[in-house]
Amino acid sequence: MLGAFLVTFILTRVVTRLIRAGRGPFGNAKIGNVHVHHDVYGIFLMMCAGAGEFVYRPPPPWLQVLAVAFACGAALTLDELALWLYVKDVYWAREGRTSVDAVLVAACVGGLLLLGANPLSDEAETDPSVWAATTTIVGNLAFSFVALMKGKISTGLIGIVVPLIALVGAIRVAKPHSPWARKWYHAGSSRLSRSRERFPADERTWWESVKDKIGGFTQT
Incomplete structure (x- = not known):
């Protein structure tokens, strides 16, 4: 598939x-x-x-x-x-x-x-290692989800298969226009200021350039 x-x-x-x-x-x-x-x-x-x-x-x-x-x-x-x-x-x-x-x-x-492990297999009912692996995978997906919500698409995607990257992306400051920032970074807050300083509006990341090349985007 x-x-x-x-x-x-x-x-x-x-x-x-x-x-x-x-x-x-x-x-x-x-x-x-x-x-x-x-x-x-x-x-x-x-x-x-x-x-x-x-x-x-x-x-x-x-x-x-x-x-x-x-x-x-x-x-x-x-x-x-x-x-x-x-x-x-x-x-x-x-x-x-x-x-x-x-x-x-x-x-x-x-x-x-x-x-990853298959939590629906017959072995999952009795094998503790399967449940441990499943718990690790679910936790890592949670970190990746937080990273994606913070607007860090590349970190969130790579973090799905590399747990440490997902954890770093989930901990660090969110991008100013991300869903996470809109929800938790209030106007005038120090977190929003740090976010805007870390991610200037006119900055283009390598990930956006990669997506432009994959998709063939030319419009501004």
Whole structure:
């Protein structure tokens, strides 16, 4: 699933860039004058794959086929997450970086599932080491969530698989326009002043540059 998810996302970005540049045999899908976004295909693909698994419970290799189909649909859908949030086509705008964030978060979670313990397995009921590993994973995800709420996207994402980075990101000051700062850093407070000093408004991080290159964003 993780491999299918990443490959689909990469191919989708390549195709959309070719369409934008007017190169290759690709073009925007339309029904009449309506532009059909690729998240529509992703939603239907996930629905069909999910229904097929729930209804038929197929044995291998069809189980793997449905898993790949579901992952492909998830990639197509999350690649246009910004469209859901802003209810307008911001695919190439700065707001479109939200979609790249969503895809990278999903990929990190997929990697974590590959590396982590399965708390729903039969061994989890009797093996203390499984519960210890699960507790560690849940705690680390909590630190990563706090880091993401503080506006530290790169720290939060990397921290999903590197616990120390998540802890550091959760402890340090939040970015001034992050959800955490809006909730806890009141106007005129020393914490808000330190946040603005640490993260100037005109500063661009390496992570934002990476997302620009991945997404192909050019609008300001």
